[in-house]
Amino acid sequence: MKTSILPFGPQHPVLPEPIHLSLTIENETVLEARPALGYVHRGLENLVAARDMHQMVQVVERVCGICSMIHAMCYCQALEEMLDIQAPPRAEYLRVIWSELHRIHSHLLWLGLFADAMGFESLFMQLWKIRERVMDINEATAGNRVIVSVNVVGGVRRDIDEDQVAMIEKELVTVEREVKQLSLTLLTDFTVKKRTKGKGVLTREQALELGAAGPTLRGSGVAQDMRQLGYAAFKDLDFEPVVETGGDSWARAAVRFKETLQSVDLVRQALAGLPQGDLAVKAKGKPEGEATARVEQPRGEVLYYIKANGTKHLDRLRIRTPTFANIPPLTVMLPGLELADVPVVVLSIDPCISCTER
């Protein structure tokens, strides 16, 4: 039997974003997958020459619209380290609240797309319906649904008052209840299991060797989460990484599902312990030197490296995003699969192409 090469993407119904995969197939079985990137590359890191370091906060927010707040938080933390300032405790708690809200909406978004990739449209609609509640919280507290733009170097721009705390707590009760109701469908349904169990297996050794990150890594049984570093207010909060040992698509979906509920709990903890005080400290001066910061995005570890040369523009900005780390594991997951399972497995790493290519 001769092999043939099938292009997958860049424009494909299941993919919200353009990525191209050249699939070498024999009959229906995938033998090899070669990714080709570059459809979303904008050259964001080079913008440091045109925008000064405080304006760059608005640019890095738009590295990825889904987890924009977390990107800006990571950039601000790196710059704060270089300027030798510390964000006030209230700002750190508020950052945790908004970043965990972003994680909830990102995971619900992904679980919905994942269901859609399997053709389970009603589950997709249900999950996105729950997600709108989180978007409402974002809009009520930060003024925008998607790109909330709350971070500044040295703290945050916006406060959450008593009424908003009550509103968030009330909405989260509903979110938690509705997500739990879907657990029966999402984790135990026969169709879902049939499409995901044992598909796209990544063993623990492969995950470590290929440098997988985030839920892809934790789905293969490695308890590694950047929130364990205790950045922002995570040092004061009770937190254990979610781990599954299957290494297949189902395990990755289960990790994200459980993390959604965990994030609801983290937001509650942060709201309960929200200290009084200032929102930001003044960030002055033109620094010199290098700094790195690592935080946990919904998709895994994101690393920011910045280098400054004593002017108001940074010398270099380098962003290492989780999807970039998860593409090599993807090339290991795909061979041996049926062609019909490829979309589901590609989505199971939660690809965020605009992060990867910047």
Add this chain to the structure above:
Amino acid sequence: MLGKLLNLGQRKSPWLLHFDCGSCNGCDIETLACLTPLYDVERFGIINVGNPKHADLLVVTGTVNHRNAKVLRKLYEQMPEPRLVLAVGACGCSGGVFRDASNVVGGVDKVIPVDVYVPGCPARPEAIIDGVVAGLAKLGPDNGQGGQS
């Protein structure tokens, strides 16, 4: 007669093709949010399709770069006429926050003609729906009698 029928079908149930052309995902998830229960444009017959040959409406989010300009032009050429193009978000309209970036050509109108510009960073679902409605007016007058003509 057939033309009238096709025009009616397009105006009353436009099918859209969504292409992410280098956006930050912000506008993409808002475009998808239009299709989900809160906004639910499917009740008006607006369906998201994956095939350009089935689509009446091309929704483009994000800036154009040298690599995806070819893909965008190809998608546009594959769509049957009359077709509408919606540039969604500040990036799609003009390049937005990325206009000075090294690999950015500019807005969508540098590559294909655009009918409706939807501003916002990201554009809100209400704005996107409003943009679609504004675009449909270009396909012909609506006499306000539903399916009757």
